Amino acid sequence: MSSHEDYWSIGELAERAGVTVKTVRFYSNRGLLPEASRSGGGHRRYGPETLDRLRLIRSLRALDLPLPEVRRVLEDEGAPGRVLEDAVEGRLRELGSELKALRWREAALRLVRECPPAEQADRLRLIGTVSLPPNTAPLARFWRAWLPPRMPARVMSAFLELAVPQPPDEPDPAQVLAFTRLHAMMTAPCPTGRQPQPEVHQVAGARGAAVLYTGLAEAYELAGPQLRRTRDPYPGEALDAYVAAYASAYGSRDTRQFRRLLAARLASGPRLDQYWELTAVVITPPGGRPEPTPGSADDWLRAALERDNVGAA
Structure with a gap:
């Protein structure tokens, strides 16, 4: 059992810990440093074990853990270390988000600095419409309205996982510009109240739409390696999957006549070329070869279909 001689004043504890009296008082007032007793004059007295507790608090605060998390770690008796592990993981996630925001701000500043003076106002306007790091919710909302009900x-x-580009953690100015333009395009009011959807996609019922988009996703995945190798469009497994997606959705079969009819319908529908071009910039690492998108894969497959139809004529 400790005697009163073993207790330290607030000044003695502060000196041993290498902090100010103000710091000790701050943590004491918040209940993080329990007092062992009070002197005859009413002054706080602390036991030697408080020094380790104060050092732990300082270490946790040096990691920028907030006071509520520090309190939870100090009170962690049932599962030693678990609360600390959860607190550290949570702070790491927060720091990752903060670092991503800083990198996006840096790239946005470079974008403004490097553009011609006549374009700076437009760039600033675009940047001001998005959060940094940017939120993809407006793009997802566009696709939910565009896709069949x-x-x-x-x-x-x-499909949203394929169509909505995820902002890179370390963007360059071109990627910032591309994403802000995407955001502006997708949030602009549509004169008709709804973005046009290709007639070829307006298949009967929810089942037909599900079959179509599931099959298209498979075809795009098969075409991806060919696009990365910059191979010219050609008939093969990817094209077969592409045609099969439409044939299944229509309740038809993959015949030569169907392929000709499909090519004609595809050629007459509206396109979202600018969306996919900007998406390719967003997802492609600086200096790298353009990454495939559903748009570029669809273009490749359409060209393969045209080539196949010509070859069979």
């Missing part, structure tokens, strides 16, 4: 959630989520 009543699509199964599973199919919708799978």
